[in-house]
Amino acid sequence: MKKLIEVDHVSNERVSNVHFSLMEGSLTTIIGPSGAGKSSLLLLLNRLEDPDKGEIHFKGKKISDFPISELRRNIGMVFQQAHLFDGTVEENLKFGPSLRKKWEQNDGVKLLEKVQLSEEFLTKEVENLSGGEQQRVAFARTLANNPEVLLLDEVTSALDMRTVELMEELLHKLVKEEGKTILMITHDLKQAKRLGSYTLFMNEGKVEEQGETASLFQHPKTAALKHFFEG
Amino acid sequence: MTNISNLSLLTMILFVMIPVSLSYLFSLGIGKSAIWSSIRGVVQLFLIGYVLTFLFSMPDWQGVGLWVAVMLVIASLQAAKRGKGIPYAFLLSLSSLILIEVFVLSLWILFNIIPFQSEQVIPMSGMIIGNSMVATGLAFERMKNEFHDSKGKILAALSLGANASQASQMIIRKTIRAAMIPNVDSLKTIGLVQLPGMMTGLILGGASPIEAIRYQIVISISIFSSVSICAMIISLVTYRFFFNRKMQLLE
Structure with missing residues:
Protein backbone atom coordinates (compact mmCIF):
# COMPACT_ATOMS: atom_id res chain seq x y z
CA MET A 1 0.00 0.00 0.00
CA LYS A 2 1.26 3.46 -0.79
CA LYS A 3 0.85 6.69 1.09
CA LEU A 4 -2.10 8.67 -0.25
CA ILE A 5 -2.34 11.46 2.30
CA GLU A 6 0.33 12.78 4.60
CA VAL A 7 -0.51 15.19 7.37
CA ASP A 8 2.76 16.82 8.29
CA HIS A 9 2.88 18.48 11.71
CA VAL A 10 -0.28 20.49 11.17
CA SER A 11 -1.60 23.03 13.67
CA ASN A 12 -4.37 25.59 13.85
CA GLU A 13 -6.64 26.94 16.59
CA ARG A 14 -8.11 23.53 17.33
CA VAL A 15 -5.46 20.98 16.39
CA SER A 16 -1.86 20.90 17.45
CA ASN A 17 1.11 19.40 15.66
CA VAL A 18 -0.89 16.58 14.09
CA HIS A 19 1.17 14.09 12.12
CA PHE A 20 0.00 10.90 10.41
CA SER A 21 -0.41 9.24 7.02
CA LEU A 22 -3.29 7.53 5.28
CA MET A 23 -2.48 4.52 3.14
CA GLU A 24 -4.33 3.98 -0.11
CA GLY A 25 -7.24 1.56 0.25
CA SER A 26 -7.24 1.60 4.04
CA LEU A 27 -9.82 2.42 6.66
CA THR A 28 -8.47 4.52 9.50
CA THR A 29 -10.60 5.42 12.49
CA ILE A 30 -10.22 8.41 14.76
CA ILE A 31 -11.30 8.07 18.36
CA GLY A 32 -11.13 10.51 21.23
CA PRO A 33 -13.24 12.57 23.61
CA SER A 34 -15.52 15.41 22.47
CA GLY A 35 -13.64 18.60 21.70
CA ALA A 36 -10.44 16.70 20.87
CA GLY A 37 -10.21 18.35 17.43
CA LYS A 38 -11.36 15.32 15.40
CA SER A 39 -13.92 17.16 13.25
CA SER A 40 -11.56 20.11 12.81
CA LEU A 41 -8.98 17.73 11.42
CA LEU A 42 -11.43 16.50 8.75
CA LEU A 43 -12.23 20.10 7.79
CA LEU A 44 -8.51 20.67 7.21
CA LEU A 45 -8.26 17.66 4.92
CA ASN A 46 -11.21 18.86 2.82
CA ARG A 47 -9.75 22.40 2.88
CA LEU A 48 -12.86 23.81 4.44
CA GLU A 49 -10.25 25.27 6.77
CA ASP A 50 -6.52 25.78 6.37
CA PRO A 51 -3.77 25.05 8.89
CA ASP A 52 -1.72 27.86 10.38
CA LYS A 53 1.34 25.62 10.43
CA GLY A 54 2.37 22.43 8.68
CA GLU A 55 1.40 20.90 5.34
CA ILE A 56 -0.99 18.30 4.08
CA HIS A 57 0.01 16.29 1.02
CA PHE A 58 -2.29 14.35 -1.27
CA LYS A 59 -0.63 12.00 -3.75
CA GLY A 60 2.69 13.61 -2.91
CA LYS A 61 1.52 17.12 -3.73
CA LYS A 62 0.54 19.89 -1.31
CA ILE A 63 -3.25 20.07 -1.11
CA SER A 64 -3.00 23.84 -1.52
CA ASP A 65 -1.56 23.22 -5.01
CA PHE A 66 -4.72 21.46 -6.21
CA PRO A 67 -7.63 23.43 -7.64
CA ILE A 68 -9.84 23.60 -4.57
CA SER A 69 -13.04 22.19 -6.11
CA GLU A 70 -11.13 19.28 -7.63
CA LEU A 71 -9.51 18.51 -4.28
CA ARG A 72 -12.83 18.59 -2.45
CA ARG A 73 -14.37 16.24 -4.97
CA ASN A 74 -11.47 13.82 -4.57
CA ILE A 75 -11.45 14.02 -0.80
CA GLY A 76 -15.17 13.78 -0.13
CA MET A 77 -16.71 14.43 3.24
CA VAL A 78 -19.84 13.24 5.01
CA PHE A 79 -20.86 15.22 8.07
CA GLN A 80 -22.34 14.05 11.34
CA GLN A 81 -25.65 15.60 10.32
CA ALA A 82 -26.95 14.90 6.83
CA HIS A 83 -27.29 18.59 5.83
CA LEU A 84 -29.40 17.70 2.80
CA PHE A 85 -30.44 20.50 0.46
CA ASP A 86 -34.13 21.34 0.09
CA GLY A 87 -35.72 19.34 -2.71
CA THR A 88 -35.78 15.73 -3.79
CA VAL A 89 -33.30 12.96 -3.14
CA GLU A 90 -32.28 13.02 -6.80
CA GLU A 91 -31.57 16.75 -6.68
CA ASN A 92 -29.27 16.11 -3.75
CA LEU A 93 -27.50 13.21 -5.40
CA LYS A 94 -26.77 15.07 -8.58
CA PHE A 95 -25.59 18.25 -6.87
CA GLY A 96 -21.86 17.46 -7.12
CA PRO A 97 -21.78 15.81 -10.58
CA SER A 98 -24.08 18.47 -12.08
CA LEU A 99 -21.52 21.13 -11.25
CA ARG A 100 -19.34 19.45 -13.90
CA LYS A 101 -22.28 18.35 -16.06
CA LYS A 102 -21.44 14.72 -15.35
CA TRP A 103 -24.79 13.40 -14.27
CA GLU A 104 -26.52 10.64 -16.18
CA GLN A 105 -30.06 9.41 -15.87
CA ASN A 106 -29.14 6.08 -14.30
CA ASP A 107 -26.62 7.39 -11.77
CA GLY A 108 -29.21 8.08 -9.10
CA VAL A 109 -30.46 4.50 -9.02
CA LYS A 110 -26.91 3.12 -8.84
CA LEU A 111 -26.03 5.41 -5.94
CA LEU A 112 -29.18 4.53 -4.03
CA GLU A 113 -28.42 0.85 -4.57
CA LYS A 114 -25.05 1.35 -2.91
CA VAL A 115 -26.66 2.70 0.22
CA GLN A 116 -29.44 0.13 -0.02
CA LEU A 117 -32.30 2.46 -0.77
CA SER A 118 -34.83 1.69 -3.46
CA GLU A 119 -35.36 3.60 -6.71
CA GLU A 120 -38.59 5.14 -5.39
CA PHE A 121 -36.54 7.33 -3.07
CA LEU A 122 -35.27 9.38 -6.01
CA THR A 123 -38.42 11.49 -6.21
CA LYS A 124 -39.00 11.77 -2.46
CA GLU A 125 -38.62 15.13 -0.78
CA VAL A 126 -35.76 14.95 1.69
CA GLU A 127 -37.86 16.40 4.51
CA ASN A 128 -40.02 13.25 4.38
CA LEU A 129 -37.09 10.90 5.05
CA SER A 130 -36.17 9.40 8.40
CA GLY A 131 -32.86 10.36 10.03
CA GLY A 132 -31.23 7.13 8.88
CA GLU A 133 -32.46 7.55 5.31
CA GLN A 134 -31.24 11.13 5.25
CA GLN A 135 -27.79 10.05 6.39
CA ARG A 136 -27.65 7.37 3.70
CA VAL A 137 -28.67 9.91 1.05
CA ALA A 138 -25.96 12.27 2.32
CA PHE A 139 -23.46 9.42 2.01
CA ALA A 140 -24.64 8.62 -1.54
CA ARG A 141 -24.43 12.33 -2.41
CA THR A 142 -20.75 12.33 -1.51
CA LEU A 143 -20.17 9.05 -3.37
CA ALA A 144 -21.72 10.65 -6.47
CA ASN A 145 -18.46 12.56 -6.98
CA ASN A 146 -16.58 9.23 -6.90
CA PRO A 147 -13.96 10.50 -4.40
CA GLU A 148 -10.74 8.61 -3.78
CA VAL A 149 -10.82 9.49 -0.10
CA LEU A 150 -13.83 9.61 2.20
CA LEU A 151 -13.83 11.64 5.40
CA LEU A 152 -16.64 10.48 7.65
CA ASP A 153 -17.60 12.46 10.73
CA GLU A 154 -19.53 10.13 13.05
CA VAL A 155 -21.89 9.24 10.23
CA THR A 156 -23.44 6.33 12.08
CA SER A 157 -23.88 7.96 15.48
CA ALA A 158 -27.60 8.72 15.02
CA LEU A 159 -28.53 5.53 13.20
CA ASP A 160 -30.32 2.42 14.40
CA MET A 161 -28.42 -0.87 14.67
CA ARG A 162 -29.70 -2.25 11.37
CA THR A 163 -28.67 0.87 9.43
CA VAL A 164 -25.30 0.89 11.18
CA GLU A 165 -24.74 -2.66 9.96
CA LEU A 166 -25.69 -1.66 6.42
CA MET A 167 -23.33 1.28 6.51
CA GLU A 168 -20.45 -0.78 7.89
CA GLU A 169 -21.03 -3.34 5.15
CA LEU A 170 -20.90 -0.54 2.60
CA LEU A 171 -17.66 0.83 4.07
CA HIS A 172 -16.04 -2.61 3.83
CA LYS A 173 -17.12 -2.86 0.19
CA LEU A 174 -15.85 0.59 -0.65
CA VAL A 175 -12.43 -0.24 0.76
CA LYS A 176 -12.10 -3.82 -0.47
CA GLU A 177 -13.84 -3.61 -3.84
CA GLU A 178 -13.39 -0.02 -4.90
CA GLY A 179 -10.08 0.72 -3.18
CA LYS A 180 -11.37 3.81 -1.41
CA THR A 181 -9.37 5.30 1.43
CA ILE A 182 -11.49 6.13 4.45
CA LEU A 183 -10.82 8.25 7.50
CA MET A 184 -13.67 7.90 9.94
CA ILE A 185 -14.41 9.53 13.27
CA THR A 186 -16.37 7.31 15.62
CA HIS A 187 -17.43 7.49 19.23
CA ASP A 188 -18.23 3.79 19.17
CA LEU A 189 -15.06 1.99 20.23
CA LYS A 190 -16.46 -1.38 19.16
CA GLN A 191 -17.08 0.04 15.73
CA ALA A 192 -13.54 1.39 15.58
CA LYS A 193 -12.27 -2.11 16.42
CA ARG A 194 -14.57 -3.76 13.88
CA LEU A 195 -13.78 -1.44 11.01
CA GLY A 196 -10.38 0.10 11.35
CA SER A 197 -7.06 -1.29 10.31
CA TYR A 198 -5.35 1.76 11.77
CA THR A 199 -6.53 4.05 14.55
CA LEU A 200 -5.65 7.54 15.70
CA PHE A 201 -6.42 8.62 19.25
CA MET A 202 -6.92 12.38 19.53
CA ASN A 203 -6.98 14.32 22.74
CA GLU A 204 -6.85 18.08 23.31
CA GLY A 205 -6.10 18.77 19.64
CA LYS A 206 -3.22 16.31 19.43
CA VAL A 207 -2.86 12.81 18.02
CA GLU A 208 -1.70 11.31 21.30
CA GLU A 209 -1.36 7.80 20.03
CA GLN A 210 -1.70 5.96 16.74
CA GLY A 211 -1.11 2.49 15.41
CA GLU A 212 -2.60 -0.73 14.11
CA THR A 213 -6.11 -0.87 15.54
CA ALA A 214 -5.77 -4.26 17.25
CA SER A 215 -2.51 -3.39 18.92
CA LEU A 216 -3.68 0.08 19.97
CA PHE A 217 -6.73 -1.38 21.66
CA GLN A 218 -4.81 -4.21 23.30
CA HIS A 219 -1.79 -2.26 24.45
CA PRO A 220 -2.58 1.44 24.92
CA LYS A 221 0.63 3.24 25.78
CA THR A 222 -0.44 6.67 26.97
CA ALA A 223 -2.28 7.35 30.19
CA ALA A 224 -4.80 9.45 28.26
CA LEU A 225 -5.82 6.56 26.01
CA LYS A 226 -6.00 4.14 28.95
CA HIS A 227 -8.16 6.64 30.75
CA PHE A 228 -10.32 7.07 27.61
CA PHE A 229 -10.84 3.31 27.31
CA GLU A 230 -11.83 3.10 30.95
CA GLY A 231 -14.57 5.61 30.07
CA MET B 1 -60.85 68.82 -0.41
CA THR B 2 -62.01 69.53 3.16
CA ASN B 3 -59.36 71.21 5.31
CA ILE B 4 -58.76 69.67 8.72
CA SER B 5 -58.71 72.50 11.27
CA ASN B 6 -56.15 72.74 14.05
CA LEU B 7 -58.87 72.08 16.60
CA SER B 8 -59.99 68.93 14.79
CA LEU B 9 -56.39 67.83 14.62
CA LEU B 10 -56.08 68.26 18.40
CA THR B 11 -58.82 65.66 18.92
CA MET B 12 -56.32 63.09 17.65
CA ILE B 13 -54.91 63.23 21.20
CA LEU B 14 -57.89 61.07 22.14
CA PHE B 15 -56.77 58.43 19.67
CA VAL B 16 -53.25 58.48 21.12
CA MET B 17 -54.62 58.13 24.62
CA ILE B 18 -56.27 54.81 23.78
CA PRO B 19 -53.06 52.81 23.24
CA VAL B 20 -51.39 54.76 26.06
CA SER B 21 -54.21 53.81 28.46
CA LEU B 22 -54.06 50.21 27.28
CA SER B 23 -50.33 50.23 27.93
CA TYR B 24 -50.87 51.36 31.55
CA LEU B 25 -53.84 49.04 32.04
CA PHE B 26 -51.95 45.95 30.90
CA SER B 27 -48.50 47.12 32.08
CA LEU B 28 -47.13 46.93 28.57
CA GLY B 29 -44.46 49.52 29.32
CA ILE B 30 -44.84 51.32 26.01
CA GLY B 31 -46.88 54.30 27.18
CA LYS B 32 -44.00 56.79 27.18
CA SER B 33 -42.74 55.48 23.91
CA ALA B 34 -46.23 55.78 22.34
CA ILE B 35 -46.54 59.41 23.47
CA TRP B 36 -43.03 60.28 22.35
CA SER B 37 -43.50 58.58 18.95
CA SER B 38 -46.79 60.38 18.38
CA ILE B 39 -45.31 63.79 19.24
CA ARG B 40 -42.25 63.08 17.13
CA GLY B 41 -44.40 61.89 14.22
CA VAL B 42 -46.56 65.02 14.32
CA VAL B 43 -43.55 67.36 14.50
CA GLN B 44 -41.76 65.47 11.70
CA LEU B 45 -44.83 65.62 9.46
CA PHE B 46 -45.34 69.34 10.02
CA LEU B 47 -41.68 69.99 9.28
CA GLY B 63 -36.21 70.30 -5.67
CA VAL B 64 -36.21 66.71 -6.90
CA GLY B 65 -32.40 66.43 -6.88
CA LEU B 66 -32.06 67.81 -3.37
CA TRP B 67 -34.83 65.82 -1.71
CA VAL B 68 -34.20 62.54 -3.53
CA ALA B 69 -30.54 62.79 -2.44
CA VAL B 70 -31.62 63.34 1.18
CA MET B 71 -34.04 60.40 1.01
CA LEU B 72 -31.38 58.13 -0.52
CA VAL B 73 -28.83 58.90 2.20
CA ILE B 74 -31.30 58.50 5.08
CA LEU B 91 -22.26 51.95 0.18
CA LEU B 92 -24.06 48.85 -1.04
CA SER B 93 -27.42 50.17 0.12
CA LEU B 94 -26.73 53.59 -1.37
CA SER B 95 -25.64 52.20 -4.73
CA SER B 96 -28.56 49.84 -5.04
CA LEU B 97 -31.07 52.53 -4.01
CA ILE B 98 -29.55 55.03 -6.47
CA LEU B 99 -29.72 52.40 -9.20
CA ILE B 100 -33.35 51.63 -8.43
CA GLU B 101 -34.36 55.30 -8.28
CA VAL B 102 -32.60 56.15 -11.55
CA PHE B 103 -34.10 53.08 -13.23
CA VAL B 104 -37.66 53.70 -12.07
CA LEU B 105 -37.60 57.46 -12.59
CA SER B 106 -36.14 57.08 -16.09
CA PHE B 116 -40.93 65.61 -14.13
CA GLN B 117 -42.49 67.84 -11.49
CA SER B 118 -41.46 67.97 -7.84
CA GLU B 119 -45.06 67.45 -6.72
CA GLN B 120 -45.22 64.15 -8.58
CA VAL B 121 -41.66 62.84 -8.49
CA ILE B 122 -40.87 63.48 -4.81
CA PRO B 123 -43.79 61.62 -3.20
CA MET B 124 -43.64 58.77 -5.69
CA SER B 125 -39.85 58.44 -5.36
CA GLY B 126 -40.33 58.46 -1.60
CA MET B 127 -42.53 55.39 -1.87
CA ILE B 128 -40.03 53.61 -4.11
CA ILE B 129 -37.05 54.48 -1.92
CA GLY B 130 -38.93 53.67 1.30
CA ASN B 131 -40.01 50.24 0.14
CA SER B 132 -36.61 49.51 -1.37
CA MET B 133 -35.00 50.53 1.92
CA VAL B 134 -37.09 47.99 3.79
CA ALA B 135 -36.29 45.33 1.18
CA THR B 136 -32.57 46.13 1.38
CA GLY B 137 -32.55 45.92 5.16
CA LEU B 138 -34.49 42.67 5.13
CA ALA B 139 -32.21 41.21 2.48
CA PHE B 140 -29.16 42.02 4.64
CA GLU B 141 -30.76 40.47 7.67
CA ARG B 142 -31.97 37.42 5.79
CA MET B 143 -28.53 36.80 4.29
CA LYS B 144 -26.92 36.95 7.73
CA ASN B 145 -29.52 34.67 9.29
CA GLU B 146 -29.47 32.19 6.44
CA PHE B 147 -25.67 31.97 6.40
CA HIS B 148 -25.78 31.33 10.12
CA ASP B 149 -28.66 28.84 10.09
CA SER B 150 -27.60 27.00 6.91
CA LYS B 151 -23.91 26.78 7.75
CA GLY B 152 -23.98 22.98 7.60
CA LYS B 153 -25.59 22.92 4.17
CA ILE B 154 -23.14 25.45 2.79
CA LEU B 155 -20.19 23.45 4.14
CA ALA B 156 -21.74 20.33 2.58
CA ALA B 157 -22.08 22.10 -0.78
CA LEU B 158 -18.49 23.36 -0.63
CA SER B 159 -17.23 19.91 0.33
CA LEU B 160 -18.93 18.56 -2.81
CA GLY B 161 -16.89 20.91 -5.00
CA ALA B 162 -19.25 23.88 -5.25
CA ASN B 163 -17.74 27.34 -5.44
CA ALA B 164 -19.00 30.20 -3.26
CA SER B 165 -21.66 31.23 -5.76
CA GLN B 166 -22.96 27.69 -6.27
CA ALA B 167 -22.98 27.00 -2.54
CA SER B 168 -24.93 30.21 -1.91
CA GLN B 169 -27.62 29.66 -4.54
CA MET B 170 -30.13 28.26 -2.07
CA ILE B 171 -29.67 31.27 0.21
CA ILE B 172 -29.84 33.78 -2.64
CA ARG B 173 -33.05 32.17 -3.89
CA LYS B 174 -34.60 32.24 -0.41
CA THR B 175 -33.64 35.89 0.09
CA ILE B 176 -35.11 37.07 -3.21
CA ARG B 177 -38.21 34.94 -2.67
CA ALA B 178 -38.71 36.35 0.83
CA ALA B 179 -38.53 39.88 -0.55
CA MET B 180 -41.00 39.17 -3.34
CA ILE B 181 -43.66 37.16 -1.53
CA PRO B 182 -45.20 40.01 0.53
CA ASN B 183 -45.47 42.09 -2.64
CA VAL B 184 -47.00 39.24 -4.62
CA ASP B 185 -49.54 38.76 -1.83
CA SER B 186 -50.30 42.44 -1.54
CA LEU B 187 -50.76 42.75 -5.33
CA LYS B 188 -53.19 39.83 -5.22
CA THR B 189 -55.42 41.54 -2.66
CA ILE B 190 -54.85 45.16 -3.61
CA GLY B 191 -58.07 47.15 -3.39
CA LEU B 192 -59.96 44.16 -2.01
CA VAL B 193 -58.59 44.06 1.51
CA GLN B 194 -57.56 47.69 1.86
CA LEU B 195 -57.35 50.71 -0.36
CA PRO B 196 -53.68 51.50 -0.80
CA GLY B 197 -52.34 54.71 0.72
CA MET B 198 -51.64 56.55 -2.49
CA MET B 199 -55.04 55.78 -3.96
CA THR B 200 -56.73 56.82 -0.71
CA ILE B 219 -46.65 52.81 -7.95
CA SER B 220 -47.57 49.25 -6.93
CA ILE B 221 -45.90 47.65 -9.93
CA SER B 222 -42.89 49.96 -9.63
CA ILE B 223 -42.50 49.04 -5.95
CA PHE B 224 -42.80 45.34 -6.75
CA SER B 225 -40.10 45.62 -9.35
CA SER B 226 -37.80 47.80 -7.18
CA VAL B 227 -38.07 45.54 -4.17
CA SER B 228 -37.22 42.47 -6.26
CA ILE B 229 -34.23 44.17 -7.87
CA CYS B 230 -33.00 45.42 -4.49
CA ALA B 231 -33.14 41.96 -2.90
CA MET B 232 -31.38 40.52 -5.94
CA ILE B 233 -28.57 43.09 -5.92
CA ILE B 234 -28.00 42.78 -2.18
CA SER B 235 -27.97 38.98 -2.15
CA LEU B 236 -25.85 38.66 -5.31
CA VAL B 237 -23.24 41.08 -4.00
CA THR B 238 -23.18 40.24 -0.29
CA TYR B 239 -22.86 36.45 -0.46
CA ARG B 240 -19.19 36.95 -1.41
CA PHE B 241 -18.46 38.57 1.93
CA PHE B 242 -19.26 35.31 3.72
CA PHE B 243 -16.38 33.47 2.02
CA ASN B 244 -12.66 33.97 1.68
CA ARG B 245 -10.73 33.60 -1.56
CA LYS B 246 -10.10 29.92 -0.84
CA MET B 247 -13.83 29.24 -0.95
CA GLN B 248 -13.94 28.75 2.80
CA LEU B 249 -16.86 29.94 4.87
CA LEU B 250 -15.91 32.77 7.21
CA GLU B 251 -17.00 32.66 10.85
Missing part, protein backbone atom coordinates in the same frame (compact mmCIF):
# COMPACT_ATOMS: atom_id res chain seq x y z
CA ILE B 48 -41.84 67.86 6.15
CA GLY B 49 -44.96 69.79 5.12
CA TYR B 50 -42.97 73.03 5.26
CA VAL B 51 -39.93 71.46 3.60
CA LEU B 52 -42.06 70.10 0.76
CA THR B 53 -43.73 73.47 0.31
CA PHE B 54 -40.26 75.01 0.04
CA LEU B 55 -39.05 72.28 -2.36
CA PHE B 56 -42.10 72.64 -4.57
CA SER B 57 -41.35 76.36 -4.90
CA MET B 58 -37.88 75.59 -6.28
CA PRO B 59 -37.19 74.68 -9.93
CA ASP B 60 -38.18 71.02 -10.40
CA TRP B 61 -34.71 69.60 -11.04
CA GLN B 62 -33.35 71.33 -7.91
CA ALA B 75 -32.71 55.27 3.59
CA SER B 76 -29.21 53.87 3.03
CA LEU B 77 -28.16 54.66 6.59
CA GLN B 78 -31.27 52.95 7.91
CA ALA B 79 -30.92 49.87 5.67
CA ALA B 80 -27.21 49.58 6.51
CA LYS B 81 -28.08 49.25 10.20
CA ARG B 82 -29.57 45.86 9.41
CA GLY B 83 -26.43 44.93 7.51
CA LYS B 84 -24.19 45.43 10.52
CA GLY B 85 -21.19 43.15 10.12
CA ILE B 86 -21.42 43.10 6.34
CA PRO B 87 -18.62 45.13 4.75
CA TYR B 88 -19.63 48.27 2.84
CA ALA B 89 -23.28 47.86 3.87
CA PHE B 90 -23.92 51.61 3.57
CA LEU B 107 -38.93 54.70 -17.07
CA TRP B 108 -41.60 56.97 -15.60
CA ILE B 109 -40.30 59.98 -17.49
CA LEU B 110 -39.35 58.11 -20.67
CA PHE B 111 -42.79 56.57 -21.08
CA ASN B 112 -44.53 59.74 -20.03
CA ILE B 113 -46.11 58.05 -17.03
CA ILE B 114 -45.63 61.08 -14.81
CA PRO B 115 -44.26 64.53 -15.62
CA GLY B 201 -54.77 60.08 -0.71
CA LEU B 202 -55.72 60.92 -4.27
CA ILE B 203 -59.40 60.14 -3.70
CA LEU B 204 -59.38 62.29 -0.54
CA GLY B 205 -57.67 65.00 -2.55
CA GLY B 206 -60.54 65.01 -5.02
CA ALA B 207 -59.27 62.76 -7.82
CA SER B 208 -61.68 60.33 -9.40
CA PRO B 209 -61.25 56.67 -8.36
CA ILE B 210 -60.35 55.72 -11.95
CA GLU B 211 -57.61 58.35 -12.03
CA ALA B 212 -56.45 57.24 -8.58
CA ILE B 213 -56.12 53.59 -9.56
CA ARG B 214 -53.93 54.51 -12.52
CA TYR B 215 -51.42 56.08 -10.15
CA GLN B 216 -51.78 53.16 -7.79
CA ILE B 217 -51.04 50.68 -10.58
CA VAL B 218 -47.90 52.62 -11.52
